[in-house]
Amino acid sequence: MNDLKTVLLIVGGSIVLVLLMIFGLTKMAGNSGNEVGVIVDENVLSDGALLSTQSGKVKVTVVNFSDMQCPACKAADGVLEGLVGKEGVRYVIRHYPLMGHRYSTNGARAVEAARQMGKGWEMMDLLFEKQEEWSGVSPKEIDARMISYATDLGLEKTDFEERSKSDDTAQAVNTDKALGDRLRLSGTPTVYVNGEQVSPDFVLGRVDELIKAAGEK
Numbered sequence: 001m002n003d004l005k006t007v008l009l010i011v012g013g014s015i016v017l018v019l020l021m022i023f024g025l026t027k028m029a030g031n032s033g034n035e036v037g038v039i040v041d042e043n044v045l046s047d048g049a050l051l052s053t054q055s056g057k058v059k060v061t062v063v064n065f066s067d068m069q070c071p072a073c074k075a076a077d078g079v080l081e082g083l084v085g086k087e088g089v090r091y092v093i094r095h096y097p098l099m100g101h102r103y104s105t106n107g108a109r110a111v112e113a114a115r116q117m118g119k120g121w122e123m124m125d126l127l128f129e130k131q132e133e134w135s136g137v138s139p140k141e142i143d144a145r146m147i148s149y150a151t152d153l154g155l156e157k158t159d160f161e162e163r164s165k166s167d168d169t170a171q172a173v174n175t176d177k178a179l180g181d182r183l184r185l186s187g188t189p190t191v192y193v194n195g196e197q198v199s200p201d202f203v204l205g206r207v208d209e210l211i212k213a214a215g216e217k
Contacts, residue, residue, distance in 0.1 A: 040183060042195040046092050050172055051111065051120045054090035059214040060194055060207050062089060065096040065180050067188040068107025069135055074128040076189040076200040083204070084121065088211050093124065095173045096180040096188050103135060103142050108173045110146040113163035119153045126153065 045063040046052075062083055066073045083091040095112070097104030107127050114123035126149050127134070134145045143161075150160040163169055180190070191198055193206045 038197040040192060040195050040197070042192075044179075045094075045192050045195065046090070048175060049092045049094060051094075051115050051124075052090060052092040053084055053121070055085050056087045058090045059088040060090070060210045061092065062203060062207065063092040063094060063192045065094050065176075065185055065188055065190040067096055067098050067101060067104045068111060068124065068127045069101035069104040069131065070098065070188045071131070072187075073189045074131050076191070077124070077128050079200060080191070080203060081125070083207065086207070088214070089207060093120075094179065095176040096185060096190070097173070097177060098188060101135075102139075105173065106142050106146060107134075108176075109164045109169050110149065112169045112172045113160055113166075114150060114153065114155060116163050116169070117155050117160065119150075119155060122153050123149065 042061055046061055049063070062080070064076070064080060066077070080091070083089050093111075095108040097108050110127065111120055111123045114120050130149065134142065134149075137145050143164075146164065147157055147161055151157055183190075189200055191200050191203055193203060194210060196206075198206050
């Protein structure tokens with residue numbers, strides 16, 4: 001009789017455990033598609049940002065931590081480029097080069113050097129467009145490849161090369177990276193809309209919602 005009770009207790013406990021596991025997995029699955037996640041002070045995200053654009057009176061600020069060698073960042077850029085010039089929106093790019101991408105810092109420095117020369121957005125677009133090309137070159141070729149992209153954009157070769165290797169450019173990239181580290185970013189792209197972390201696929205819809213809400217106040 002005691003053996004039967006023991007068996008029933010084990011079976012009952014196992015059923016409860018399985019049900020709890022199913023419930024937990026269901027909750028995880030439901031949360032994985034959420035459009036809004038972590039909330040961060042908006043000023044912390046945007047203060048000191050160098051590569052940004054805005055149109056009209058700012059109602060929504062979008063901050064995108066990106067890595068020029070990251071395929072997911074390239075895909076996200078194809079969606080988020082719609083924010084450039086959008087009325088009421090400030091769009092900010094912050095560099096977060098990942099250790100797993102050997103030329104990500106080269107890409108970030110190239111964008112920052114081009115920004116100093118008035119072509120930051122154009123360089124970013126070109127690096128995403130040519131991502132597979134420059135990601136496959138040898139370490140000896142990467143600097144020359146970045147310079148060739150700069151000249152394609154009409155930038156003066158020597159000036160770009162000096163800027164891309166300057167301490168100021170390195171500091172600008174390192175400042176963005178340090179912010180991302182403090183935020184404990186798990187990867188790229190990581191996008192915030194008015195301080196709320198939002199999945200890139202949901203950013204445009206969230207921006208439209210916030211602009212509409214601001215207009216109704």
